[in-house]
Amino acid sequence: MSGLKLFHTTSGSVAEVAPRLAEREADVQDLVEAHMETMLGVRFLASEYSTGPLHGGRIDSLGLNENGASVVVEYRRATDAGVIHQGLFYLAWLMDHRDEFQRLVRDRLGSEAAGQILWSAPRVICVAGDFTRYDVHAVREHRRSIDLVRYRMYGDEYIALETVASVAGHATVPRRRQGAVRGSGAVPAGVLRELAEAVDEVLLGLGADVVPVHRKKYRAYQRLRNVACVPPAQQTKVLAYVRLLPKEVDLVPGFTRDVTGLGHHGSGDLEVQLRSERDLERAVDLFRLAYAAA
16 A cells, blocks of 8 residues: 555645545556556557457557667556566567567557667566555566556546556666766866766666666666666767756756757756766756656
């Protein structure tokens, strides 16, 4: 059971809004599918997707996340341990039918998206009323990336999503060595690598559930959604595109910039420009806020 308490304040009085489960599983599915990119960071592809007569199943939702990885989403109104195993079953089917999934992406999102699918990082997201401690333990024993997301509805206007567990697959990712960065101003060529390594360490250190995802033109730091995306370092700085609304941040010329609607690699509407250890220290609070938002 979620420990979150929601209160409605009016004219100096406070009334608790009691949490509830959906009346039907389909109510949760319909709501998430209609707003999947906002709620899960996943572009919606298909609902109740048939796996054919041999497997005889239907995938609740199929999507593509912001890093181009395939996503299977399964829903349960309340608690049901079978949701994890069913999601993994459908993900195995999906990995055996890549051509079919690629055609689906091409039909819904276009040829460019279909040609950039990240097959090395498929994901299962289970959305349910609750999970048991056995569910949390079970996902840690699998080789696939799995997110357990608990929902609660409050009145008729609010729904809360809480990540109960987020586990990366067992693919090994080389960790960069920790580097010290000194000085301020422009970054000398010999120090730029150390600055990039320090940024990497800070982002990975935000939480055990931060997963590095490698794309050709950027490196994403993913929780349920991307926390930040970092392209290869430029000649004088390291750029990080962070999941924060620029209008909610005091923009500082030369340090932070609103890139909403501007083309760049990866996701994130706030650009953070890092040239020194001092810049990185200033950016830590922004990274933490983005981690909470992801």
